[in-house]
Amino acid sequence: MKGLTVCLCVTLLVSTAGLASTLEMTFSAGPSAVSLSQVNTAITAFNVLIEHLNETFDAHPDVDGSVDSLDLMRSGLALRASEAFRLVDWLAVGGHVEILRSSTATRGVYSGAGESTIGIALGISTIGLGVDAHVRFVDVGLQMGFDLGASYYRTTFDRSVIFEIPEEYPDTLSSVPPAGDARYTASTLGLEFGLTIAYPVVSWLTVHSSISYRAASTAGALDSAGAALDLDGNGQSESLALGGLAVRLGVSINIDLSMNGRKE
Amino acid sequence: MRNGRFCLLCGGVLLVIGSLTGCLQLTQSPPLAMFTASSTEQEVPFTASFDGSLSHESGAEIAQYLWTFGDGGAETGPIVTHTYVEDGTYEVQLTVIDASGVSSTATLTVNALNPTPTAGFTYSPYSSMGGAYNFICCSETVTFDASEMCTDDGTIVSYEWYFGYRTSDNEPVTAAGEIVTHEFLYAGTYTVILTVTDNDGGQTEYSEKVIVEGGQPCYPDTEDGTCTSPGTCGG
Numbered sequence: 001m002k003g004l005t006v007c008l009c010v011t012l013l014v015s016t017a018g019l020a021s022t023l024e025m026t027f028s029a030g031p032s033a034v035s036l037s038q039v040n041t042a043i044t045a046f047n048v049l050i051e052h053l054n055e056t057f058d059a060h061p062d063v064d065g066s067v068d069s070l071d072l073m074r075s076g077l078a079l080r081a082s083e084a085f086r087l088v089d090w091l092a093v094g095g096h097v098e099i100l101r102s103s104t105a106t107r108g109v110y111s112g113a114g115e116s117t118i119g120i121a122l123g124i125s126t127i128g129l130g131v132d133a134h135v136r137f138v139d140v141g142l143q144m145g146f147d148l149g150a151s152y153y154r155t156t157f158d159r160s161v162i163f164e165i166p167e168e169y170p171d172t173l174s175s176v177p178p179a180g181d182a183r184y185t186a187s188t189l190g191l192e193f194g195l196t197i198a199y200p201v202v203s204w205l206t207v208h209s210s211i212s213y214r215a216a217s218t219a220g221a222l223d224s225a226g227a228a229l230d231l232d233g234n235g236q237s238e239s240l241a242l243g244g245l246a247v248r249l250g251v252s253i254n255i256d257l258s259m260n261g262r263k264e
Numbered sequence: 265m266r267n268g269r270f271c272l273l274c275g276g277v278l279l280v281i282g283s284l285t286g287c288l289q290l291t292q293s294p295p296l297a298m299f300t301a302s303s304t305e306q307e308v309p310f311t312a313s314f315d316g317s318l319s320h321e322s323g324a325e326i327a328q329y330l331w332t333f334g335d336g337g338a339e340t341g342p343i344v345t346h347t348y349v350e351d352g353t354y355e356v357q358l359t360v361i362d363a364s365g366v367s368s369t370a371t372l373t374v375n376a377l378n379p380t381p382t383a384g385f386t387y388s389p390y391s392s393m394g395g396a397y398n399f400i401c402c403s404e405t406v407t408f409d410a411s412e413m414c415t416d417d418g419t420i421v422s423y424e425w426y427f428g429y430r431t432s433d434n435e436p437v438t439a440a441g442e443i444v445t446h447e448f449l450y451a452g453t454y455t456v457i458l459t460v461t462d463n464d465g466g467q468t469e470y471s472e473k474v475i476v477e478g479g480q481p482c483y484p485d486t487e488d489g490t491c492t493s494p495g496t497c498g499g
Contacts (some may be wrong), residue, residue, distance in 0.1 A: 041294075041296060041322065043298060044320060044322065045296055045298065045320075048296065048298060048318055048320050049298075049318075052300075052318055097470075122437055166354045171300040171301060171302055171304075172300060172303075172304045172314075172372065173298070173299075174297075174298055174299045174300070174301070174356075174358070174370040174371065174372040175298065175370060175372075234370065
C-alpha cells in the first residue's frame, strides 16, 4: 500500500509537471488537534487510578509521595511540506508530506515499605503522504480556496509504562495498566478537507493560513510480536483515531515552469 | 459564473465537513467502569465489598451501577457487598450506564477458597519429663490418634502419616489411617507429620516433634519377639 501511494504521488507530480505553469512549494507548521479518543479514554483511566492512589496514600501514615496526572493527547505539532502544480488559475494539484507528533508523560514515586514507581510515557508520530487538490474560489488580492486530499498515514505509537502499586494499598483494583515498553505501528488511508487563505506578497512568495479537518483512524496497531495496543489492560485494543482539526501557517514559493516564460 | 460554481462547490465541501464534525460529536464516549474489591481470595464463607465509585463518566453522568458476582448474585449501586458461601472462581462484573444509555464494563476474578480441614493428633503412651517435649521409649508401640482433633466442613477422606525418617532404601516411613501405630527403633527426635485431605481436595498438615529416649537400638531378642535390652528406656 505504501509503495502504491508513493507511485501514485510520483506519477501525478511528474505528469502534471508537463501541464503546469507554476510550481508552488509550500512549507507550513502549526498546532493540530488529534482525536485519539480511545487512547485518551485509556489516559483518563490512568489518571483516575493515579488520583485514587494519591488520595489513598495522602491519608496513609506510612506512605509518602504523589504522582502527577497525565495530560491528554489531544493536540500536537504538525509540519507539512507540499508542492502543487497550478494547472489553471483556479486549480492546482500536488502532493504533500506531513509529520504529526504528540506525546504525554508523568513520573512519580510512592515511598513506603519500599519504593513504588509510576512512570508513563506515551507518544505518537504520524507521517502522512498524500495527494491533494486546491480549488481557488476567491482571488481579489487575498485568495481563498478549499483543499481536498487523500493521504496514506503511517503511525508509530510508543508506550512505556511502569505502574507499581505499593504493598500498603489495601484493596484490589479491577484493572491495572500493563507495564512494559513497546512500539506499535499501523497504517491507514484518510481524507482531508480544508480552507486556505493566502496572500501573495510578491509573485514568487505567498503567505497563507489554513484550517483543515483530517478524517483517519487506524485499528489494530501491533507491536513487533503482533500484540495489539491495549493501554489500560482491559483486554480491548485501542484504535488510533487521527481525526482532528489542523491550523497551519506557512509560506509558498512559486516557481514559474512555463516554457514560454509567461508570468502570472 | 465561475465564482458562483466555486462557491457552490465550497459550500458543499463545508457541508461535508460540518456533517463529519456533527457525526463525530454525536458519537458518545462511553463511561469508564472501574472498581476496587476489598478481598479477592479468601476461604468461604466470606464477605467482600466492591466500590465502583472510581468509575468515570466521559460524557453524561453515570446513572446506573449494575453488579453481577458470578455466583448468581446481583446488586445495584456504586458500593455493594457480597458474601460467597461456595468455593470456586467467580468473575465479578460491574456495568456502568450513563444517562444517555452508553455503558462500559469492568471485571475482576474472585477466588473463593475451599476451607481447609483442621489437623492435629495425640499419641500415647508417653512420659512427660518436663520441658517442651514428650518422651517415649525406643521400640515402644506408639499409637497416633487423629480422630478427635481433625475437623472439616465436609468429610476428611484421608490421613497420611510420615514418621520423620527414611528407611535404608531412602523410602519415607509412612502410614495411613485415622489411628495408626508405630515403633521407633532408634533414639532421636522425630518430626511426625500428619496430612489430612477433605472431600474437596483441601489439605492441611500438622506436625509434632516426638523424642525417643534410649542410647542404643532396641531389637526384639526373645522368641516371643519382645525386647529385653531396651537401652536406657524405662531407666
